[in-house]
Amino acid sequence: MSEIIKTEALRYVYQTAEGGQKVALDGVDLSIARGEFVAVLGHNGSGKSTLASHFNGIRLPTGGAVYVDSMDTRDPNRLYDIRKTCAMVFQNPDNQIVATVVEEDVAFALENLGIPPDEIRRRVDDALKAVGMYEFRRHAPHKLSGGQKQRVAIAGVIAMMPRCVIFDEPTAMLDPSGRKEVMRVIRDLNSRLGITVVLITHHMDEAVQAGRVIVMHAGKVLMQGTPREIFTQVDALREASLTVPQTIEVLFDLNNQIGSDLPIDALTVDECADILEGYLRPTAAN
Amino acid sequence: MLRDITIGQYFPGTSVVHRTDPRLKLVLVIAMIVTLFLASGPVSYALLALYILSVIKISGIQPKMVVRGLKPVVFIVAFTALLNLFYTPGTELWSFGILHITDQGIRVAILMVVRILLLIIGTSMLTYTTSPIELTDGLEMLLSPFKKVHLPVHELAMMMSIALRFIPTLIEETEKIIAAQKARGADFESGNLVQRARAMVPILVPLFISAFRRADELAIAMECRLYRGDVGRTRMKQMKFGAVDALTGTVSVIVFAAVIVLGRFGW
Numbered sequence: 417m418s419e420i421i422k423t424e425a426l427r428y429v430y431q432t433a434e435g436g437q438k439v440a441l442d443g444v445d446l447s448i449a450r451g452e453f454v455a456v457l458g459h460n461g462s463g464k465s466t467l468a469s470h471f472n473g474i475r476l477p478t479g480g481a482v483y484v485d486s487m488d489t490r491d492p493n494r495l496y497d498i499r500k501t502c503a504m505v506f507q508n509p510d511n512q513i514v515a516t517v518v519e520e521d522v523a524f525a526l527e528n529l530g531i532p533p534d535e536i537r538r539r540v541d542d543a544l545k546a547v548g549m550y551e552f553r554r555h556a557p558h559k560l561s562g563g564q565k566q567r568v569a570i571a572g573v574i575a576m577m578p579r580c581v582i583f584d585e586p587t588a589m590l591d592p593s594g595r596k597e598v599m600r601v602i603r604d605l606n607s608r609l610g611i612t613v614v615l616i617t618h619h620m621d622e623a624v625q626a627g628r629v630i631v632m633h634a635g636k637v638l639m640q641g642t643p644r645e646i647f648t649q650v651d652a653l654r655e656a657s658l659t660v661p662q663t664i665e666v667l668f669d670l671n672n673q674i675g676s677d678l679p680i681d682a683l684t685v686d687e688c689a690d691i692l693e694g695y696l697r698p699t700a701a702n
Numbered sequence: 703m704l705r706d707i708t709i710g711q712y713f714p715g716t717s718v719v720h721r722t723d724p725r726l727k728l729v730l731v732i733a734m735i736v737t738l739f740l741a742s743g744p745v746s747y748a749l750l751a752l753y754i755l756s757v758i759k760i761s762g763i764q765p766k767m768v769v770r771g772l773k774p775v776v777f778i779v780a781f782t783a784l785l786n787l788f789y790t791p792g793t794e795l796w797s798f799g800i801l802h803i804t805d806q807g808i809r810v811a812i813l814m815v816v817r818i819l820l821l822i823i824g825t826s827m828l829t830y831t832t833s834p835i836e837l838t839d840g841l842e843m844l845l846s847p848f849k850k851v852h853l854p855v856h857e858l859a860m861m862m863s864i865a866l867r868f869i870p871t872l873i874e875e876t877e878k879i880i881a882a883q884k885a886r887g888a889d890f891e892s893g894n895l896v897q898r899a900r901a902m903v904p905i906l907v908p909l910f911i912s913a914f915r916r917a918d919e920l921a922i923a924m925e926c927r928l929y930r931g932d933v934g935r936t937r938m939k940q941m942k943f944g945a946v947d948a949l950t951g952t953v954s955v956i957v958f959a960a961v962i963v964l965g966r967f968g969w
Binding site: 472474499500503508512513515517519523524525530531532554555556558576 | 712714833834835863864866867870871874916919920922923924925926927928929930934935936937938939940
C-alpha cells in the first residue's frame with residue numbers, strides 16, 4: 417500500500433459560539449502517497465487547517481474516515497502510533513517549543529518515546545544538523561529569530577523520524593528571510609530524507625515548490641494537480657478568492673489586455689522573464 | 703523595565719557551577735538558606751558572602767546581571783533595614799520623637815540587609831546556572847520517593863518547567879501590549895495608586911487571553927510530540943554524580959559547617 421494518508425468522504429461539523437453548526441469539511445476524498453510533497457492551498461475558512469488537523473488525530477471526523485498508514489484515526493489505541501508516523505509543525509514557533517535550551521527541546525519527543533540516552537543524543541544532533549541549527553544547540557530559543565525558532569521546531573519533529581510531516585502554515589508568522597530558510601528546510605526533508613510533506617499554506621510561491629497542489633474551497637477539494645496545471649486556471653482560482661503567483665498573473669493580464677497569446681505557465685521569475693523576452697525580442701530569443 | 707526581571711532566568715554556560723549535578727545544587731541551596739539563618743555575626747556572614755562570591759566568580763556570570771536581579775527587591779530590603787534600625791532595643795545613639803537608633807539597631811539592620819541579599823543572590827545563582835529542565839528533572843528525582851504516596855511529582859515538575867520557559871515570552875508580549883495600549887492613548891504613569899492599578903486592566907486582559915491560547919496550542923503540540931505524562935519517559939541528559947560533584951559538595955558542606963559553628967559563638 418503506497419499511500420500514507422487517505423481520507424474517505426471526510427466530513428467535519430463543529431458548533432459555533434452562537435450555538436449554530438458549521439460545516440468545515442464536506443466530503444473530502446484524498447490520498448497522499450509516500451514520499452510526496454503536497455501543498456494544500458485555500459483562503460481563510462476554506463477548511464485547509466481543519467483538514468490538516470485530521471491527519472494526525474488532533475480532530476476526529478464527524479463523518480467518513482481518515483487513515484494514516486492504514487490506521488483509522490478514530491481508534492484511540494492507535495493514536496500514539498499515528499502521531500509517531502505523522503508529525504506536525506504549527507504556525508507559531510513560540511507555542512510549540514517546550515524547553516529553554518534548543519537541544520533539550522529537540523530531545524522532548526524522543527524522551528517521551530522512551531529512547532535510550534545515547535540514541536537520543538545522536539538523533540538530536542542529526543536533526544539539528546539537518547535543519548542547520550547545530551551551532552545553536554545550547555542557545556535559549558526565545559533569543560532566536562522566528563525562522564530559527566521554526567527550524568528548531570522542525571528539528572524537534574524530525575528527530576522522531578516520522579514518515580510524514582504536516583506543516584500548518586509554518587511561515588505565516590515569519591519575515592521573508594525566515595520564510596526562505598524554512599522553505600529550504602522543508603524541500604530538503606522531502607528530497608533528501610524522503611519524508612512525505614504536506615504543506616498547508618496560502619502563499620502561492622510556496623505551493624509552487626510542491627509536486628502536487630490541492631486547492632480547498634468551502635470545505636471541499638476544488639481541484640488538484642501539478643502546480644503548472646493548477647496555476648494556469650487563473651479564473652477558477654480567482655473565484656475561490658485565491659491569487660495566482662505573480663509570474664503567472666503578469667502573463668495572464670498581458671494576454672487579456674493586449675491580446676497576445678503567451679504561454680502563462682511560468683512558475684519561477686526566470687521562466688517568466690524568458691517568456692517576456694521571447695515576446696519582446698522575437699529574434700533575440702534562443 | 704520588565705527586562706530587569708532576571709529571577710528564574712537561565713544564562714547558559716559550561717563552568718563547573720553549570721555542570722554540577724542539579725540535585726546537589728538544589729540540596730546545597732537549601733543547606734545554604736538554613737546556614738544563612740544560623741549565621742549571626744560579621745565573621746560568619748563574611749565567610750558565607752565569600753563563598754557565594756566565589757560561586758559567582760567560578761560560574762562566569764556577569765556581576766552586572768546579578769546586581770540587576772536585585773533591583774526588584776530593593777524596596778523590601780530598604781524597608782526591612784529601616785524597621786530593624788528603628789525598632790531594635792539597645793544603647794540609644796540618636797532619637798527623634800518616636801524614632802530611636804541604637805547601636806544594636808545598626809548592627810542588626812546591616813546584618814539583615816546582608817542576609818536578604820545573600821539569600822536572593824544565592825538562590826538566583828541556582829536558576830542562573832541550571833537550565834529549567836535540569837532543575838525540574840533534579841527536583842523530580844529528589845522528590846520521587848513521594849510518588850509512592852501519589853504526589854504528582856512529574857506533573858508538578860513539568861508545570862514548573864513550562865512556567866519558567868514562558869517567562870521571557872510573556873514579558874515580551876506584555877511589553878508589546880503596553881506599547882499597543884499606549885499608542886491607543888492609555889496612560890500608565892499619572893494618577894493615584896487606584897487609578898494606576900485600574901490602568902493595568904487593559905494590559906492584563908489581553909495578556910491572560912493570549913496566555914490561555916498559548917497554553918492550548920502548547921498542549922496540542924506536546925501531545926503531537928507524544929507526551930503522555932510520566933509513562934516510560936527517558937532523559938537525554940543522565941544525571942551523574944561525579945568526582946567534581948563530590949568535591950563541590952564537600953567544600954560547600956565544610957564552609958556551611960564553619961559558618962554555623964562561628965554563628966554559634968556569635969561571631
